[in-house]
Amino acid sequence: MTADATRARQRLFVHDPITAGCEIELAPEQSHYLEHVMRLKPGTPVKVFNGRDGEWLGTISELRKKKGRITAGTQLREQGTEAGPTLVFAPIKKQRLDFLIEKAVELGVGKLQPVITQHGITDKVRRDRLQAQVIEAAEQCERLTVPEIAEPVRLLDWVANGAEDHHLLFCDETGSGSPIGEVLSQLLAKGAGSVIDNINVVNHALVIGPEGGFSADELERIRKQPFATPVSLGPRILRAETAAIAALTVFQDRIGDWSHRPVARD
Known part of the structure; x- marks a missing residue:
């Protein structure tokens, strides 16, 4: 250098x-x-x-x-790929949302998809403000890419029309899913061509519910999708921003993102 x-x-x-x-x-x-x-x-x-x-x-x-x-x-x-999962999340209170966005970018998220849920506290999303935060976080953490903030859509509309190209790992606070680490390890053990591999990470989505959790209707509709797998984030109920960070951390660890060396510095 x-x-x-x-x-x-x-x-x-x-x-x-x-x-x-x-x-x-x-x-x-x-x-x-x-x-x-x-x-x-x-x-x-x-x-x-x-x-x-x-x-x-x-x-x-x-x-x-x-x-x-x-x-x-x-x-x-040189420009390289920085394939990361899509984070599907419900908008939360401003300060907590700012924290979620910043940490998701630092953890290597590929795309941020806001969704409006039945138990969400707001349906207002200022994409311009969130995109500015994404850019600032990318500058700070030395990424070469800037994740996209997609247009907010209703969760069930996204599941019906935009999610079929993804494998959904939806964080189910009711306890019906297996621990996320176990699920990822099992899927990875199936090898290339399975529903998850480190070549197609960009096609995977982590779905986080709002502060009030998913509604019964939302849970039923998501569970019926052949491309969705319920996962658990442990024995405690997590805030929405904590759940997003925890899910991304385990995902990136299992995929091997953390095995890459950091940018060389003198």
Whole structure:
């Protein structure tokens, strides 16, 4: 790692294509953050990524009046796949939802699908605010990809129309499912081509209920699906955000995500 890369403490997600020598226009809020919050100056090295072209070392070439540009230099990491499961969740209270989103991104979620449930506390989802949180978390944890926040839909509509391409592991607080770790280990033991393998992780969804739990109708409809498996998260009733983090953690451990080495640092 070069001295400039070691000095580049700021990491930004950008929408533009990145190639050696290209000029990247910063959004006004990014320019404001670099100049007035971080007190950076032109000539400062930064890292940039866009989810398509890998991670690059760049240099701030202009920074003034909410306008800024970065000149891309050398590529630090090539773009790779970061396949993670879809997290299907019901919106919860703001502070807890913020925590759920941040930690799900850090744990490698592939996609975030909000669903409206019968016992949910809200049907309002501000995708723009949540997407900004996703980007910030991806910048911080050094991911090369930024998970998508999908349009919110009603849970049973999603199960009927959008879930057939997934294998659902739905967290059932009634106790009808086997422990999630055991289920994943059994499925993995079947080998490639089974309902779960580390090549097709992107096709799997972890379904988390709202603070009030799934309704009886929702549970019945999900259980009838041939692509759904009920799982348990242990003997205690977990908050929705805790359940999401616990399920993602066990899933990523069993799949082998945690066996990959972290980004090299000097």
